[in-house]
Amino acid sequence: MKLVKEKITKREAIYYSHKMAQLSKALWKAIEKDWQNWIKPFQLNINEHHILWIAYHLKGASISEISKYGVMHVSTAFNFSKKMEERGLLQFSKRENDKRNTYVELTPEGNDLLESTLNEYDPDDNSVLKGVMPMTEMFGKLPEFLDLSALIKEIYGDEYMEILERSLENIEEEALVNEPTDLEKYKQKSQKSRSS
């Protein structure tokens, strides 16, 4: 296959892929660090929290879905799921229409734990959110990273993006965070004062 070679020189290719490697490593390391700090009080590592998160949003998921969507090896997905089953956070099952795959679902304890982490989540501890604020102020909305989304869709395929969209829709639909945040309280107050 010479798809790329016909379009750009080798030097351009090295330049471009080096830049993307640096930006991507820097971004992921920042996100990883914030994620670790966020869930540290709950005695979970990132892989475990990611598995709970995926199973929560997809309302149960197969080990292979967790592996694909969580971008982790099947054995990593399975081993950490097993550990969390032993802790009573997940349960394994087979589905009637799909006997080959192992599914995991959150137990009530797993559900409570995941929701506790979401309640503890503080946007002000998040480097990405703080980092996009200047752009948000400049353009009046959060930057969409459309080229990044398009690239991931090319690399991982439509299915990856569909699962991402499904899990994001669930965040919008669910009463994820029961407690109003400072901002919501503030909004309610200002709506009241405006309507009175």
Add this chain to the structure above:
Amino acid sequence: MKLVKEKITKREAIYYSHKMAQLSKALWKAIEKDWQNWIKPFQLNINEHHILWIAYHLKGASISEISKYGVMHVSTAFNFSKKMEERGLLQFSKRENDKRNTYVELTPEGNDLLESTLNEYDPDDNSVLKGVMPMTEMFGKLPEFLDLSALIKEIYGDEYMEILERSLENIEEEALVNEPTDLEKYKQKSQKSRSS
């Protein structure tokens, strides 16, 4: 600090940071895998290659520069540098004007090894380059990921971006790849045939 909270709701924040975490993890894991496959024949791991790369492009670098720019712990930067010193690929030194920091430079063997990896680099094995090709065709140029660059600049500061720019300028200036690539040969041929 309530900078973020004043701009967006907690739900929006969770939605947005989850999406960014998924995209960023997916991107980095794809880049990491390609990188591993690329340098596997040279018996280097990614950290080692990254250290050689940084020292090569900055024409020598301190351990703290490697740590910062390579987004790795100082101890990781030091330990892998030490291993490569033992393999004869790097040498340690102090600088006259900076006695506190340890600097590493490539030995001629390290230089040869790094250049061999660059010569082996094949753009067609690179998921990112293949993934950006549809956008490149649509817009007539490689996508610039400007919002991603702006975000990294916010998180890591101007210095990170300056080192990135410096190392990228070096790629352009140096006769990095001495052998013309297939494309360059092709171009030379077609220029000749056009001018004749």
